[in-house]
Amino acid sequence: MKKQDFSGWQCSVARTADLIGDWWTPLVLRDASRGVQTFDGFCDSLGISRNTLTQRLNRLVAEGLMQREAYNDRPKRYRYLLTEKGMDFVPVLLSMAAWGDKWLFDNAPPFRLRHKSCGAELRSVVTCACCGEEVVAADLEPVGTQECLPTYPEPKG
Amino acid sequence: MKKQDFSGWQCSVARTADLIGDWWTPLVLRDASRGVQTFDGFCDSLGISRNTLTQRLNRLVAEGLMQREAYNDRPKRYRYLLTEKGMDFVPVLLSMAAWGDKWLFDNAPPFRLRHKSCGAELRSVVTCACCGEEVVAADLEPVGTQECLPTYPEPKG
DNA sequence: TTTCTAAGTTCATCATTGGAACTGATTAAA
DNA sequence: TTTAATCAGTTCCAATGATGAACTTAGAAA
Incomplete structure (x- = not known):
């Protein structure tokens, strides 16, 4: 079955997990924050399969955490850079x-x-x-009487 | 193919991602930190499939972030609580x-x-x-001349 | 006797993953 | 002039993993 989509949940943890909740995405961002920029750079550093890396980078670009930019024209060469949104994730x-x-x-x-x-x-x-x-966890309580659960959208119908 | 195992990498981000790098585990921990304790409680709150929940809870218990404890003997009823390690993850x-x-x-x-x-x-x-x-990300640099990459174990042979 | 609840387990199906090989454009080396 | 090398991917396949639905087990309640 397809992975569940958390992006519509009324919860910041859920939406964030939807974006980076897999085993590779946090490591791609880690590498990017340490200066890795090229496709093969991520491959060599992480040992990730190229096809999975393509998907992860595309997602990060689509969601605005990274941007893809040509750094050489002939031949075409691209690099991936953290955006402000991506930097803020560090x-x-x-x-x-x-x-x-x-x-x-x-x-x-x-x-x-x-x-x-x-x-x-x-x-x-x-x-x-x-x-x-x-x-620390013990030092927190919900503000007011928030209905904190469930946060997932009600099934319609 | 099998999911890659990051637990042997010399990187705290990688080892943490190995533990919580899926879509459900952060949400299980979120719920636990807000007082959800029972198996069906997590099911109802998250809409997670029971089978996946079993796997996630077992992993969290095995890794010491949660503990399973009987709160009723006849019939046997169990609850899941955050340990100190789990609290510290909040x-x-x-x-x-x-x-x-x-x-x-x-x-x-x-x-x-x-x-x-x-x-x-x-x-x-x-x-x-x-x-x-x-x-902020821009305000960081590696200490000394650390070889920061790759952090994954060299293939042996 | 039937139903209900809690806490799971089993099953079949479908999606995702990782590995390997391949493409294509360009430059460098023999 | 072939041949190799680099970068940035794409394609294909087999195996693993996630999912929903149904089932199990133990006891309690109607």
Whole structure:
């Protein structure tokens, strides 16, 4: 059967999962954020099958996270770049990486980034924009009496 | 062909994607963080097929993000709860939601949370633990001269 | 006795995936 | 002048995986 379509759900997690909820898309975005640009570059870096890569890149371009641009005319050569929307997704990857660093590796995290503006080695934390404190699950509650579930569209008929 | 296994890659994004890189797992975790506990609860809330749900829950339990516990003995009834590892994943969902709120909805975000400790409505931001500033993609560079790619295991032979 | 609920399992079908080979345009090497 | 190499894909196939529907099991309720 065809994969379910989450893009109409009234939930940001669902819509985001619909876009990047497969095993390759987050890695394509990770690579793009580290400077990989060409089709073969992604292939070599990820070991993804070319046909799957085509689909993933097309989707990312269609959804506006990446743009395809010719960098050479004869012969035609293309590269894929993150758009603003795609750049803005990088912090999501950082939060995934921070969780993985903590829970999926016994020893030191495998890849480290420097936060240029402060010079420190980056440790990413999800915080509350208002108070600046780190957000933990137990510290949250729905606003008002929101009907939070189900978020999927009612079947019509 | 079989889905590629990312769990051996030297990359936290890859290992995390291996765990939650499908369309349903993030939504199961989202529901769990909002209080859904029973098998049929997840079914009703998500509209997921029972068979797929079984696989997802088993995986989450096997990986230690959730635990299965009997809440009734005769008849046997079970519930699924987030472990500490699972709770700790909630901020990743929040960063996904924040991105989705911004880029995938024209109007107001569909679901809002209150940050109990400060009382404000939550807006999640990924920040640098050192300086507290919001992290943006352009402000990052690899530490030292890390060989960041490829991160997948070399084929042996 | 029949129905109901919770928590799954089994089944057949259809979609997606990954691997390998192929295309086509151009440049570089022998 | 062949031959090889590079980049950016497309095509084809077999195998795996997802899906909805129906079924199971254990006990409770009508």
